[in-house]
Amino acid sequence: xxxxxxxxxxxxxxxxxSWFSKANAPDGTRALWTRCTVFAxxxxxxxxxxxxxxxxxxxxxxxxKSTVPFxxxxxxxxxxxxxxxxxxxxxxxxxxxxxxxxxxxxxxLAFGPALVDPIxxxxxxxxxxxxxxxxxxxxxxxxxxxxxxxxxxxxxxGDRDVxxxxxxxxxxxxNWGRGNxxxxxxxxxxxxxxxxxxxxxLVLEAFSARVRVGPLLSPMATAxxxxxxxxxxxxxxxxxxxxxxxxISLRRWELTTxxxxxxxxxxxxxxxxxxxxxxxxxxxSMTYCLNTKLARARLDVRFPDGEALTATSRAAALxxxxxxxxxxxxxxx
Numbered sequence: 361x362x363x364x365x366x367x368x369x370x371x372x373x374x375x376x377x378s379w380f381s382k383a384n385a386p387d388g389t390r391a392l393w394t395r396c397t398v399f400a401x402x403x404x405x406x407x408x409x410x411x412x413x414x415x416x417x418x419x420x421x422x423x424x425k426s427t428v429p430f431x432x433x434x435x436x437x438x439x440x441x442x443x444x445x446x447x448x449x450x451x452x453x454x455x456x457x458x459x460x461x462x463x464x465x466x467x468x469l470a471f472g473p474a475l476v477d478p479i480x481x482x483x484x485x486x487x488x489x490x491x492x493x494x495x496x497x498x499x500x501x502x503x504x505x506x507x508x509x510x511x512x513x514x515x516x517x518g519d520r521d522v523x524x525x526x527x528x529x530x531x532x533x534x535n536w537g538r539g540n541x542x543x544x545x546x547x548x549x550x551x552x553x554x555x556x557x558x559x560x561x562l563v564l565e566a567f568s569a570r571v572r573v574g575p576l577l578s579p580m581a582t583a584x585x586x587x588x589x590x591x592x593x594x595x596x597x598x599x600x601x602x603x604x605x606x607x608i609s610l611r612r613w614e615l616t617t618x619x620x621x622x623x624x625x626x627x628x629x630x631x632x633x634x635x636x637x638x639x640x641x642x643x644x645s646m647t648y649c650l651n652t653k654l655a656r657a658r659l660d661v662r663f664p665d666g667e668a669l670t671a672t673s674r675a676a677a678l679x680x681x682x683x684x685x686x687x688x689x690x691x692x693x
Contacts (some may be wrong), residue, residue, distance in 0.1 A: 424462065481501035552671040611628055
């Protein structure tokens with residue numbers, strides 16, 4: 361649902377809101393990311409954007425984007441249902457067609473029912489009010505489901521690839537606020553292996569961020585959310601936030617938690633697997649999003665009852681947001 365009503369867009373210094381989906385090939389070689397965004401600055405009319413990236417570890421990535429007037433887009437107020445320039449992100453699927461000088465993408469995926477509980481990242485519902493820090497909010501309505509359909513990747517010059525999507529792990533997310541955090545990392549993975557065997561139902565999502573509140577930059581806050589065997593652990597209470605630790609570099613993110621359960625995760629990406637995206641902020645600054653859906657990840661967990669697991673993946677999402685332009689990743693969009 362849209363969290364910032366249209367009449368509020370452009371007020372209080374502007375706003376940005378996005379709905380997105382991520383689907384991964386189980387073998388970690390391919391992924392599709394789609395995104396519908398509302399962007400408004402106080403001094404400019406709001407616009408809507410459609411984004412899509414086909415990540416391919418072996419053949420290279422194709423990234424496309426379209427920007428249209430906000431009035432031509434459609435956003436539901438009571439469901440996850442966004443449409444920009446014919447591209448949709450819904451709880452039940454994503455579809456669209458976009459082209460640019462870098463290629464073209466056409467996709468039509470249907471998502472099955474959610475397999476685990478949604479993820480609500482902030483520890484109290486009152487923190488989702490617009491005027492309450494943090495000023496970037498996020499939720500994951502669909503943390504794990506399965507996708508079916510087709511993706512057509514056209515790299516130009518007759519280089520055309522058709523992906524048959526069959527039971528790919530997928531998620532749907534939603535974020536909004538006054539802009540991006542000063543520094544952040546976000547990961548999501550629902551395509552894990554334990555002892556080289558698929559581990560369905562194992563889901564990890566986590567973030568670390570430093571946010572600016574007036575002239576001050578907050579300490580790093582880290583939260584983690586685990587789903588496994590029908591149970592949920594939300595490590596985001598004020599006590600957990602004070603004890604969780606996250607370390608961000610330009611290609612790697614490491615996090616540890618000790619509240620409720622012991623969890624350590626290391627997520628890293630090769631530069632060739634990362635696509636650079638310009639995320640404009642309503643205040644006029646620019647966040648450089650270093651975006652991949654093909655990151656390597658290792659997860660170690662010890663549960664309160666003494667059970668332990670170690671899982672690995674080559675199909676993790678890793679997004680690092682930085683104001684540092686010297687990040688070494690080619691900016692594509």
